[in-house]
Amino acid sequence: MQLTDIHFHNDNYNTLKMRTELIKYVVELRKDGEIDFLLITGDIANKGGPYNYEVKKFLNDIVSAINITKKDVHLIPGNHDLKRDEIRTLVIDSILRDPSPSDKLDKLQDETYQTLINAQSDFFTFYKEFLGIDYPSEKLHFIKSSDKYNILSINTCLISDKSGEEGNLLIGKRRFYESIQELSAKKDEKKLNIAIGHHTLGCIEYGERKTIQANFDDGDIDLYISGHVHDPSHNITINTSDNPFIELTSGAIFSDEYAVPGFVIVDINLDNGDATACYHIWNTSDDYWSVNNQVSRRTKHGKLEFKLERLSKEIELKIDEDNLSIDNEEIDENEFKQFIIDFHEKLDFEGPTRSNLDNKVELDNKFYNMKCSATFQKRFDRFSRYFGTIYSIMESTAYVSSEKKDLIADIIIDKYLEYHNKYDNGDEIFNCIIDQIIQENENLFPYSKLVTKKYVKILTAWSIYECDIFNEDKRCVEQ
Structure with a gap:
């Protein structure tokens, strides 16, 4: 009062x-x-x-x-x-x-x-x-x-x-x-x-x-x-x-x-x-x-x-932090490799891939311009531990054919382009990409929903690091 x-x-x-x-x-x-x-x-x-x-x-x-x-x-x-x-x-x-x-x-x-x-x-x-x-x-x-x-x-x-x-x-x-x-x-x-x-x-x-x-x-x-x-x-x-x-x-x-x-x-x-x-x-x-x-x-x-x-977002953040234990769990790298291979093989393929795997924008700039939270960045760091597993698949044709090896990145880029204008920060865009990919492909994999979600998160984080996404500036205000 x-x-x-x-x-x-x-x-x-x-x-x-x-x-x-x-x-x-x-x-x-x-x-x-x-x-x-x-x-x-x-x-x-x-x-x-x-x-x-x-x-x-x-x-x-x-x-x-x-x-x-x-x-x-x-x-x-x-x-x-x-x-x-x-x-x-x-x-x-x-x-x-x-x-x-x-x-x-x-x-x-x-x-x-x-x-x-x-x-x-x-x-x-x-x-x-x-x-x-x-x-x-x-x-x-x-x-x-x-x-x-x-x-x-x-x-x-x-x-x-x-x-x-x-x-x-x-x-x-x-x-x-x-x-x-x-x-x-x-x-x-x-x-x-x-x-x-x-x-x-x-x-x-x-x-x-x-x-x-x-x-x-x-x-x-x-x-x-x-x-x-x-x-x-x-x-x-x-x-x-x-x-x-x-x-x-x-x-x-x-x-x-x-x-x-x-x-x-x-x-x-x-x-x-x-x-x-x-x-x-x-x-x-x-x-x-x-x-x-x-x-x-x-x-x-x-x-x-x-x-x-702020209070509303703190609640969302608390919910995210409650789920961090899932993201903190060690993954089975052999299973993760098989997931990547299965993902490439089971996805529809329509011609050459278009992804740019030569991204030069520094991560700190991506996170800052996209207004990513500190929690998001901490989770990204945990996901990055498994980028080497992804590279071991992508840099060899022994697992995935050369014409398909960038297909996952293409799908993630397409989802990013579809949703990046609908939300005002990177956290929400990241979560939306994950949810949409899982929703459209959840019947393709014999893994639990939690495991599938974690693997898709790692692949999406890798795409942010490696590809031309998360480069927009959400801090810009129209005059």
């Missing part, structure tokens, strides 16, 4: 009523399923106001209604959670006037940097009082983890200072990169990765925004969740890779003539990457909470449905 832009010192009737009813509404929502953790994405205070007893009580009541502990609460500052002063404004103006403001910010002396960060000192004190732990201000951006997820908290308010600054905000690329590196070290943990910030990505200066997006891709960030604009929205775009990137923005927890009061709950199936975001809205005319089906056309049924491709 995400709450954002509470602006607690707003105390008009609609706001007070909405917050009281929110506690009851959350208890009702839990009947449909437990909420695992809470994200609070800034602007708890209003215009630098104090964090009084009432705001702490409200947030504690929310935590109790959700029925989680404070370790499952993730909290970041917003631009209203800082105090502004003249010296800080002068420092920010100096940074933004620099020909390279992003580099200027990264190179600030400690004392000058502290002038910027001290504006959030009241928030840091509140953070410690509310969560019982220190905010790691020396890091600025940081990772908190559980057994199922990692949260990357991004402090987007370092140089926030005045109205109209959206599109020019800087986050400090060096400190941000340090946090992404910390997350990258957790890549093998197979967890959900969420980044949170107060500002939407569109509020960040263009160059730093591109840096953020590239590192989100490299760090396997699945979602970016933000607030600030007081209006719920979603953005599903192609980031720096081919996978859609999801950005969710919630409404506010106060009511005025501009804000859309609301929050969002995201439900993610870690087994297959299926996800839904359900937006909720406060009806200001009749005083009740309900599902918001007017965020966009995609939410007209009350939920935004999407898929986290």
Whole structure:
């Protein structure tokens, strides 16, 4: 669950009523399923106001209604959670006037940097009082983890200072990169990765925004969740890779003539990457909470449905890894030789072969351009141990006649040409080639399906190494 832009010192009737009813509404929502953790994405205070007893009580009541502990609460500052002063404004103006403001910010002396960060000192004190732990201000951006997820908290308010600054905000690329590196070290943990910030990505200066997006891709960030604009929205775009990137923005927890009061709950199936975001809205005319089906056309049924491709692919990868034991088994080389001979003899033959057995493209380039996974490359290495057995057949006419000896390679090349445009990575193309060859020829051989599949995999891997296939560049994007 995400709450954002509470602006607690707003105390008009609609706001007070909405917050009281929110506690009851959350208890009702839990009947449909437990909420695992809470994200609070800034602007708890209003215009630098104090964090009084009432705001702490409200947030504690929310935590109790959700029925989680404070370790499952993730909290970041917003631009209203800082105090502004003249010296800080002068420092920010100096940074933004620099020909390279992003580099200027990264190179600030400690004392000058502290002038910027001290504006959030009241928030840091509140953070410690509310969560019982220190905010790691020396890091600025940081990772908190559980057994199922990692949260990357991004402090987007370092140089926030005045109205109209959206599109020019800087986050400090060096400190941000340090946090992404910390997350990258957790890549093998197979967890959900969420980044949170107060500002939407569109509020960040263009160059730093591109840096953020590239590192989100490299760090396997699945979602970016933000607030600030007081209006719920979603953005599903192609980031720096081919996978859609999801950005969710919630409404506010106060009511005025501009804000859309609301929050969002995201439900993610870690087994297959299926996800839904359900937006909720406060009806200001009749005083009740309900599902918001007017965020966009995609939410007209009350939920935004999407898929986290990385989690989906990880499941496919796990399935592949479960089958690695089959590929790891030693093969009977004499049986494999006989399989190759039988394959040549039993296949239909229609004239001279056309395969090019003089391929010059390096394997690393093939794997990179075809976006092959690391697991695929490891399996390829295991298959390559048996290439010598194939050569012993291909380089002699004692087993297979000279006019037929390239026939298998021809068939694999034909299958590759048939399917390489239908999939966006080498793993899927390889598996499709195998499945189609087996499907069309499984009745030809007296071997088990598993053995046949393994032998065809080895022959296909050899064809990738030896022939003119897997040379396309799946990383190219049409302009």
